[in-house]
Amino acid sequence: AQTVTQSQPEMSVQEAETVTLSCTYDTSENNYYLFWYKQPPSRQMILVIRQEAYKQQNATENRFSVNFQKAAKSFSLKISDSQLGDTAMYFCAFMTIGFGNEKLTFGTGTRLTIIP
C-alpha cells in the first residue's frame, strides 16, 4: 500500500521569504507521479507542481520548485519569494500509473500562513 506523510501540520513565514514543505512517501512501485496541490480557503484544489518519477531533473514552476530524492522517497516543495496569496493548505500526493493500477493518495496536509 502507498502512504504519503507530511510531518509539518502548520508553518508560517514572512512575506518574501523562502519556505520548504516536507513530504515523504512509501511505495514498491517504480513508475509513478508526485504532486503538490494547494487548497485556499475556497477549498478548490489547485495543482502547484508535478514530478514524474522517471525524471531525475527536479520540476520547477516559477516560484515553486521541488527537491525529489527518489532513493530516499522524499519530495519537498520550496516556495521562493512567498506572497500573501500563497496562504493555503498544501497537500502532497502520489499517483501510481498503469492500466488497472491508477490510484491517487494524499498526505494530511500542511497549513501554510504567509505573514505580511
Place this chain on the structure above:
Amino acid sequence: DGGITQSPKYLFRKEGQNVTLSCEQNLNHDAMYWYRQDPGQGLRLIYYSQIVNDFQKGDIAEGYSVSREKKESFPLTVTSAQKNPTAFYLCASSPFGTGANTEAFFGQGTRLTVV
C-alpha cells in the same frame, strides 16, 4: 468549457437517510475518485474507478457506495450505515497513463451535514 462538476454544494441529511452526491466530468477522463476531507486528516480515499462498470474500495469505503454506469458520471451514496457522515466531499478525475500533463482535476466539493 471542460471540467468536473459536483452538486449540490451544500447538503443536509437526517439521521438514517441515504443521500447521493453527484459528480460529472466532460474531460473524457477514465479514472474518477471520491475523497472525504475532515479537519486535520487531509483527503482520504473512499472509492475510485478506472473504467465504466468497475470500481475499487479506497481506505474508508464502509458506509458508502458508488456506481459507474457512464464514463462521465461517478455518483457517491452516503448510506445510513456511515456513522459520522458530516464532512466535505471532493470528487476528482484524471486521464490514464503517462504524459507530461497527467494530473487530477477536482470539483468544488459538497459539504454534507447530518441534522
